[in-house]
Amino acid sequence: EAGVAQSPRYKIIEKRQSVAFWCNPISGHATLYWYQQILGQGPKLLIQFQNNGVVDDSQLPKDRFSAERLKGVDSTLKIQPAKLEDSAVYLCASSHGGASGSTDTQYFGPGTRLTVL
């Protein structure tokens, strides 16, 4: 089966510009996650969707970050305006589980490496 797809793979922008990342999860996976991985650290959950609803966005900086999964399939994560500290790899993952409270395996995409100058 096809894995989690993400685009673009790399993006370089200047601070205060906006940027958007796209993710297409594994077909049939109800749950979609966006993580931020800063260099030298483990991934940190930003937002979790179940179908097209938000399950958890407690760690999403909502003043500048937004995400949507309108049709319950693919998703976009946007940053506007970007700051230097947003430089990181943004990982998308999906899992089959439809219920919150799931230990289903999360399958990760290759990530988008963002550099903010």
Added chain:
Amino acid sequence: AQSVTQLDSQVPVFEEAPVELRCNYSSSVSVYLFWYVQYPNQGLQLLLKYLSGSTLVKGINGFEAEFNKSQTSFHLRKPSVHISDTAEYFCAVIPSNDYKLSFGAGTTVTVRA
């Protein structure tokens, strides 16, 4: 709140030698435990997970890990590594009270011939 500590940031090892990557966690509730591997320019891939049952868990590519509740550890081992095992390894936990996956900072394993 829970935290995951990977005790070694970098582990150099010779080909065919054994390797152990150490992971400790702290949590006020029971946890589920995972090891992921990230090969260069690829996404994270699940190596193994402990949900319940036997504390010795076998995963893909010859890796295994042992859950030690009294020491709050979940160390990863492989008896003989290959060059292709060069990657970054992440320990992660899901606490039973919020089901969010939290990662350690990672251990970079470099296998040399």
